[in-house]
Amino acid sequence: AQSVSQHNHHVILSEAASLELGCNYSYGGTVNLFWYVQYPGQHLQLLLKYFSGDPLVKGIKGFEAEFIKSKFSFNLRKPSVQWSDTAEYFCAVNANNQGGKLIFGQGTELSVKP
Amino acid sequence: DTEVTQTPKHLVMGMTNKKSLKCEQHMGHRAMYWYKQKAKKPPELMFVYSYEKLSINESVPSRFSPECPNSSLLNLHLHALQPEDSALYLCASSPGGGGTYEQYFGPGTRLTVT
Numbered sequence: 432a433q434s435v436s437q438h439n440h441h442v443i444l445s446e447a448a449s450l451e452l453g454c455n456y457s458y459g460g461t462v463n464l465f466w467y468v469q470y471p472g473q474h475l476q477l478l479l480k481y482f483s484g485d486p487l488v489k490g491i492k493g494f495e496a497e498f499i500k501s502k503f504s505f506n507l508r509k510p511s512v513q514w515s516d517t518a519e520y521f522c523a524v525n526a527n528n529q530g531g532k533l534i535f536g537q538g539t540e541l542s543v544k545p
Numbered sequence: 546d547t548e549v550t551q552t553p554k555h556l557v558m559g560m561t562n563k564k565s566l567k568c569e570q571h572m573g574h575r576a577m578y579w580y581k582q583k584a585k586k587p588p589e590l591m592f593v594y595s596y597e598k599l600s601i602n603e604s605v606p607s608r609f610s611p612e613c614p615n616s617s618l619l620n621l622h623l624h625a626l627q628p629e630d631s632a633l634y635l636c637a638s639s640p641g642g643g644g645t646y647e648q649y650f651g652p653g654t655r656l657t658v659t
Contacts, residue, residue, distance in 0.1 A: 463645055475588070475635070475650040482645055521587055530600050531576055531642050535587030 433458045435524050437536035444512050445544050452507040452539050454522030464505040465523040465533070466496055475521070481505065492516070514545045549651035551636050557657045560626060566654045568619040568636030574649070576642035577619040579611060580635040582653070588635055594619060595642025626658045 438453040456462060466478040479490025486498040496507045505522060522536040549570045558564050568577065576595045580588035593601035594613040608630075610622040619636055633653040639646035 465647060467650075474652040475637075477647050477649070480647050530595065531578070531593055531639060531646065531648070532590055532601060533578075533588075533648060535589075538585070538587050540585075 433524060433526060433529070433534045435522055435534050435536035437522055437539050439539045440537070441540045441542070443542045443544065446514055447511050450507070450509040450512045450516070450541070452520055452522075452541070454505045454507065454536055455503050456505070456522075456524045457503065458524065458526055460526055460528065462524050462526050464496075464498060466490065466494070466505075466507050467521045467523060469519040469521065471518065478507070478520075512541070512543050514543045517541060517543045549636055549638055549649050551651040551654050553654055554652070555655045555657075557659060558623065558626065559659055560628075563622070563624045565623065566621040566634055566636075566656075568621075568651055569617055570638040570649070571617060572638065572640075572649070574638035574640050575616060576639045576646070577613065578637040578639075578648060579619070579621050580637065582633040582635055593642065600642060623656075628658050631656055631658045
């Protein structure tokens with residue numbers, strides 16, 4: 432069965448610090464990869480997605496992620512975080528043959544101190 | 546219009562009540578989803594409708610009954626719920642039902658079962 436692991440449960444950073452959130456998945460076939468963000472009191476929003484092609488994908492709000500197939504990883508990065516990036520971040524995976532079934536990681540809570 | 550709307554925003558119901566959650570999208574998407582999210586946890590898939598047909602049921606108890614009257618609407622009928630069913634219920638939609646589409650999420654209905 433597919434699974435998604437996010438290694439950091441809670442990350443605390445100061446503004447302007449760099450961010451990297453880890454995400455690993457277990458599935459041997461072709462996968463599609465997503466990062467979603469959930470700001471306090473708001474709904475899930477798509478940050479970025481990877482389907483195929485360039486493994487370095489850029490998303491909204493200055494976020495990017497790199498797909499490393501050999502490591503089954505899809506880590507999220509941002510060079511300089513802002514207080515407004517405080518939110519819950521979810522990595523998610525679905526497989527082409529799973530009919531749209533999206534599997535989420537446990538989430539990483541990011542707190543950015545002003 | 547890139548929104549998924551859900552009503553009501555909040556719902557409190559007793560264990561013997563019957564209620565329904567509603568979800569609507571006008572993006573022309575052909576797949577719609579119900580997820581359940583407990584506090585500080587990732588969303589868990591409950592049901593998937595693809596082209597108005599139920600394509601995935603994640604072994605959800607029969608006290609939850611989904612309905613897709615047309616391609617824009619998705620309902621979740623609730624009956625004889627338990628207190629542990631209290632959660633945020635999220636609806637999502639995607640252009641198609643396969644794995645190669647991102648899902649757009651609504652704001653959710655916060656359900657409390659007393």
